[in-house]
Amino acid sequence: MNRLNTSIVALLAGVSVAQAEDWRPTYSLFGEVGLIEMPTADMAPDAEVAATIGGFSSQQRTTFTFQVTPRLSGSFRYSHIDDFWLPTLDEIYDRSFDLRYQLVEEGDVVPAIAVGLRDFIGTGLYTSEYIVATKGIGEDLRVTGGIGWGRLGTRDGFGNPFGLDVRPPNDFGVGGTLATDVLFRGDAAFFGGVEWQVNEDWGVKLEYSSDAYVDETSVGAIDQRSPVNVGVTYTPRPGYQLSASYLYGSEIAIGATIVLDPTTGAAPSGLESAPIPVAVRPGGALAAQSWDRSILPDTAIRDALTAVLAQEGVQVLGLELSDRRLRIRYENTRYRAEAQAAGRIARILTHATPWSIETFVLEPVQAGIPLASITLRRSDIEALENEPGAAQAIHDRAVIAAASGSEGLVPTENTRPSFGWGIAPYMELTIFDGDQPVRGDLGVELSARYEIRPNLVMEGAIRKRLIGNRDEIGSISPSTLPPVRRNAPYYAAEGDPGIEYLTLAWYGHPGANIYSRVTAGYLERMFGGVSTELLWKPVDSNLALGAELNYVMQRDYDMMLGFQDYDVVTGHLSAYYAFDNGFHAQVDLGRYLAGDWGATFSLDREFANGWRVGAYVTLTDVSYEDFGEGSFDKGIRVTVPFDWAFGQPSRREIETNLSSLTRDGGARLNVDGRLYDVVRDGHFFEYDDSWGRFWR
Amino acid sequence: MAAVAGRFLSSEAETAAAASGGVPDAPSVVVQVVATGATGRFYLVAENAGKDTFMHPEGQAVVLRGGGLVGTRGFGNDMMGGAVPPLSSILRDGARHRRVIEVLDGQDQITTWVFDCETARKGDEVLSALRQEFESTVFEETCTNDAFTFSNRYWRGRGGQVLQSLELASPALGYVAIVRI
The missing domain is CATH 3.30.300 (GMP Synthetase; Chain A, domain 3)
Structure with a gap:
C-alpha cells in the first residue's frame, strides 16, 4: 500500500487545479477598502465581511465592513480618540457609520468611480464625503484620485464645485442623526494615491491625504509635518491582512483585518457521515x-x-x-x-x-x-x-x-414528557456602554428543559459569574423615560446568581397558515409576564404577518422571583418580506417597553447557508433629547451558523448585535422563540432553500 | 479556504482492525485523499443501477460507476454527483468523452462543471503491492473547461481491470487515489 502511494504522489507534481489570483482589495485604517487613510473606488468581493482594528497613538478605530451588494458597502466603526479637543473631555469613544456606492464599474479605459459618506449618522467627528476614481494599470498597480468634503476637504481646500460654499458646523447634540444639511457642502480638496501589489503576500501604498486633522492639530494631539502617508500591507492568507504605515511625517500606525466570506464555509458539503445509500427494491x-x-x-x-x-x-x-x-x-x-x-x-x-x-x-x-x-x-x-x-x-x-x-x-x-439539563460556560460582553467600552463576565450557566408535549415546553436557566467586571456600575445617565433598559447594569451587578429566564411556552397551529405562541414566566432578565403572538405565513409565501401582545412587569435587580412596580402593555404588528435576491425586510409597528409608540425597520441580507447581516433603526415618539446619546436606537446584527464555522452539522448559530446602546426608547421585549424564526426554516419551498443538500 | 478532509483511518493497523470487525468478505477499495494523506479501506455497501457505494467504517463514502468516481460523501468538499462513461470505454489512446462533476457551494447550491476530456496512453509501469508485482498500462485522461484543466490517471492491469487510479473528486478536495488491488 505504501509503495503504491509513493507512485501516486510522485506524479502529482505536474498536476494543478489552481486558478490565477485576482486583485485582492486591502483595508485602510478606517476599516474600509482603501489606501492608508483615504478611500478608493474599489469594492470588496460581494458579501465579504471585514473586521479591522487600526490606528496610531491617539486614535484607534475598530470597524466592521460588509459588502452589502456588489456595488454597495457599509461600515460601522467604534473609535477611541485620545486628547479630545473639547476642554471637558480627555478622551471619547465614538460610533460612526459609512456607506460607499460604486457608480461606475471599472472598464478597459474607464476607472471605477464611487461616491461615499463617512460618519454620516454619528456624532460627526469623522464626517466627510467623497467622490473617488480608481484604475488598475497592469495587474499589480492601482491608482486612485478623489475629491473630498468635510474632514476630507480640510487640506488646501478650494471653493465648492457645486457652489454650496457654506457647510454648517457640526451640530453635535446627542449625536446619531443623519447630517443631511452638511453633505457635499463647504470646501473641497483633492486626495489620491497608489497601491502596488509587490507579490502575492506584500503590497505597498502611498497616498496624499486631504485630511488636515484640524482639531487634533489645534490641541497638539498630532503633529502633521507632511500630507504624505506610506505603508505596507501583508496578506499571507485570504483570511487576514496586516498593515503598517508612517503617517503625516510623525506617526506610526498599524492595522489588522480579519476577512470572512459568508458565501463559503470551512467545508461546504459538511464533514458529517455519508448518508445511508438508498435501498433499491428488486x-x-x-x-x-x-x-x-x-x-x-x-x-x-x-x-x-x-x-x-x-x-x-x-x-x-x-x-x-x-x-x-x-x-x-x-x-x-x-x-x-x-x-x-x-x-x-x-x-x-x-x-x-x-x-x-x-x-x-x-x-x-x-x-x-x-x-x-x-x-x-x-x-x-x-x-x-x-x-x-x-x-x-x-x-x-x-x-x-x-x-x-x-x-x-x-x-x-x-x-412522552422528556427532560434535559446542562451546565455550560458563558461569556457575556457589554459594549459601547457608559464610560467603559467593554465590560465582560465569564461564568457558568445551568439550564434545564422539560418537554411536556412537543409544543408545550418549560425551560429555565440560572447564571453564576466566576470572573468579570460587570458588577461595577458605571454612570447611568439621567432620562425622563422609565428606566426599562438604562438600568441594565444593576441587573448585571446584583443578579449574581440570577434567573436568566424561566418560562412555559405553548405553540399552536390553530388554522391553515396560522401559528400561535403563548409564553409566560420570567421572559428575560429584566422583564417577566405573559407574551402572546400570532403569525400568518403560508408555506409558499414571501410575505408573513404577525401580531404580538405582551403584558410585562420589570423584575427585581437581584434577578430572583420578585418584581418592581413598573408594568407595561407592549406589542407590535409585524410584516416580514423575503425578497428573491436574498434580502429580507421587517417592519414592526407598536408600543415599546417604555410605553413609547413607534416603528422598527430592519433589512437583512440572508444567505442560504444561514449567515445573516443586517441593520435596523427604531423611531418612536421619544424625542432625540429624551432618548439621549445616539438619538434613536439603531444597530447592525450578524448571525453566523455553527456548521459554517466548523463543518459539523448543527442547528445552532451565533447572533451578535453590534451596536447595542442600552437606552430606554424603542426598547423591545426580549422573548425567546418568536414564531417567524421558528416557522420559516420549515418553509423550504424554493430550490434555492438549500435543496442542494437533499442528497447530502 | 483549504479543503478540510474528514479524518478517517490513518494506519494499516486501524484498517485491518476495522476490516476484521466489519465486513471482511465485502469487496473493498483503498482510498487516499492526496492533499491530506488520509487513507482508509472502503467496503462495498450498496449497488444501485451500476453505481457502487463504498463506505469507510467512520462514515466517508465514495461512489464508483463502471469503475470511475462519480460521487463522494463526508469529505467536506464532496463530489455530489458525477458522470463519466465506463472506464472500459475511455481507457484507450485518443478516446474522447464528456465528464460532469457536481459540487455543493457555500450557499447550498449545486454547481455543475462539464468537461471535455481526452485519454492518452502513457506507457507501461510495474506496480508493487502486497509483495507482488503487477504489470500495468498507464492512461491519462485530461479534462478541460473554461475555468481549468485537470488530469486523471489510471493503471490498467493485464486482465483489463483498473488496478489503481488518481481521480479529481472536486476542485476543492483535489485528487483521490483509489486502489482496487
Whole structure:
C-alpha cells in the first residue's frame, strides 16, 4: 500500500487545479477598502465581511465592513480618540457609520468611480464625503484620485464645485442623526494615491491625504509635518491582512483585518457521515400492493424507524401507514437545512418500509408545530441517487405543501414528557456602554428543559459569574423615560446568581397558515409576564404577518422571583418580506417597553447557508433629547451558523448585535422563540432553500 | 479556504482492525485523499443501477460507476454527483468523452462543471503491492473547461481491470487515489 502511494504522489507534481489570483482589495485604517487613510473606488468581493482594528497613538478605530451588494458597502466603526479637543473631555469613544456606492464599474479605459459618506449618522467627528476614481494599470498597480468634503476637504481646500460654499458646523447634540444639511457642502480638496501589489503576500501604498486633522492639530494631539502617508500591507492568507504605515511625517500606525466570506464555509458539503445509500427494491417488488402484517406489523416498522432516525438526530413524532403510503411527522434536531434532513430520512425509509409503499410524506416539525409537507415518490429516490442533476430533479418532482392535519397519525412513544439539563460556560460582553467600552463576565450557566408535549415546553436557566467586571456600575445617565433598559447594569451587578429566564411556552397551529405562541414566566432578565403572538405565513409565501401582545412587569435587580412596580402593555404588528435576491425586510409597528409608540425597520441580507447581516433603526415618539446619546436606537446584527464555522452539522448559530446602546426608547421585549424564526426554516419551498443538500 | 478532509483511518493497523470487525468478505477499495494523506479501506455497501457505494467504517463514502468516481460523501468538499462513461470505454489512446462533476457551494447550491476530456496512453509501469508485482498500462485522461484543466490517471492491469487510479473528486478536495488491488 505504501509503495503504491509513493507512485501516486510522485506524479502529482505536474498536476494543478489552481486558478490565477485576482486583485485582492486591502483595508485602510478606517476599516474600509482603501489606501492608508483615504478611500478608493474599489469594492470588496460581494458579501465579504471585514473586521479591522487600526490606528496610531491617539486614535484607534475598530470597524466592521460588509459588502452589502456588489456595488454597495457599509461600515460601522467604534473609535477611541485620545486628547479630545473639547476642554471637558480627555478622551471619547465614538460610533460612526459609512456607506460607499460604486457608480461606475471599472472598464478597459474607464476607472471605477464611487461616491461615499463617512460618519454620516454619528456624532460627526469623522464626517466627510467623497467622490473617488480608481484604475488598475497592469495587474499589480492601482491608482486612485478623489475629491473630498468635510474632514476630507480640510487640506488646501478650494471653493465648492457645486457652489454650496457654506457647510454648517457640526451640530453635535446627542449625536446619531443623519447630517443631511452638511453633505457635499463647504470646501473641497483633492486626495489620491497608489497601491502596488509587490507579490502575492506584500503590497505597498502611498497616498496624499486631504485630511488636515484640524482639531487634533489645534490641541497638539498630532503633529502633521507632511500630507504624505506610506505603508505596507501583508496578506499571507485570504483570511487576514496586516498593515503598517508612517503617517503625516510623525506617526506610526498599524492595522489588522480579519476577512470572512459568508458565501463559503470551512467545508461546504459538511464533514458529517455519508448518508445511508438508498435501498433499491428488486424489479418484481414494484408491483406489490400491500404487505403481510402478520409478519411485519405496523408497530415493528414504527419502532424500527423511531430507533434508526434517532441516530440521525431526528425525533419521530407520529406515523401514518397504509399499503402504498407512509406519512411521517418528525423534528430534525441536527441539520440546519431541513432539505438535508428530509433527504436522509427518505433514504432510511427505503430500508425500513415494506416494498409496496411508494409514497413518502414528510412533515417537518419545529417547536411542536408541523410546518410543511413534502411528498416524494420512492421510485424517484431510487432512480436519482448519485445522478448528476439529482438535487434539482428531486425538487422538481417533490410536492411541497402545507402540513395536513393530525387525523390518521399514530403518535410514537417519543411524545412522552422528556427532560434535559446542562451546565455550560458563558461569556457575556457589554459594549459601547457608559464610560467603559467593554465590560465582560465569564461564568457558568445551568439550564434545564422539560418537554411536556412537543409544543408545550418549560425551560429555565440560572447564571453564576466566576470572573468579570460587570458588577461595577458605571454612570447611568439621567432620562425622563422609565428606566426599562438604562438600568441594565444593576441587573448585571446584583443578579449574581440570577434567573436568566424561566418560562412555559405553548405553540399552536390553530388554522391553515396560522401559528400561535403563548409564553409566560420570567421572559428575560429584566422583564417577566405573559407574551402572546400570532403569525400568518403560508408555506409558499414571501410575505408573513404577525401580531404580538405582551403584558410585562420589570423584575427585581437581584434577578430572583420578585418584581418592581413598573408594568407595561407592549406589542407590535409585524410584516416580514423575503425578497428573491436574498434580502429580507421587517417592519414592526407598536408600543415599546417604555410605553413609547413607534416603528422598527430592519433589512437583512440572508444567505442560504444561514449567515445573516443586517441593520435596523427604531423611531418612536421619544424625542432625540429624551432618548439621549445616539438619538434613536439603531444597530447592525450578524448571525453566523455553527456548521459554517466548523463543518459539523448543527442547528445552532451565533447572533451578535453590534451596536447595542442600552437606552430606554424603542426598547423591545426580549422573548425567546418568536414564531417567524421558528416557522420559516420549515418553509423550504424554493430550490434555492438549500435543496442542494437533499442528497447530502 | 483549504479543503478540510474528514479524518478517517490513518494506519494499516486501524484498517485491518476495522476490516476484521466489519465486513471482511465485502469487496473493498483503498482510498487516499492526496492533499491530506488520509487513507482508509472502503467496503462495498450498496449497488444501485451500476453505481457502487463504498463506505469507510467512520462514515466517508465514495461512489464508483463502471469503475470511475462519480460521487463522494463526508469529505467536506464532496463530489455530489458525477458522470463519466465506463472506464472500459475511455481507457484507450485518443478516446474522447464528456465528464460532469457536481459540487455543493457555500450557499447550498449545486454547481455543475462539464468537461471535455481526452485519454492518452502513457506507457507501461510495474506496480508493487502486497509483495507482488503487477504489470500495468498507464492512461491519462485530461479534462478541460473554461475555468481549468485537470488530469486523471489510471493503471490498467493485464486482465483489463483498473488496478489503481488518481481521480479529481472536486476542485476543492483535489485528487483521490483509489486502489482496487
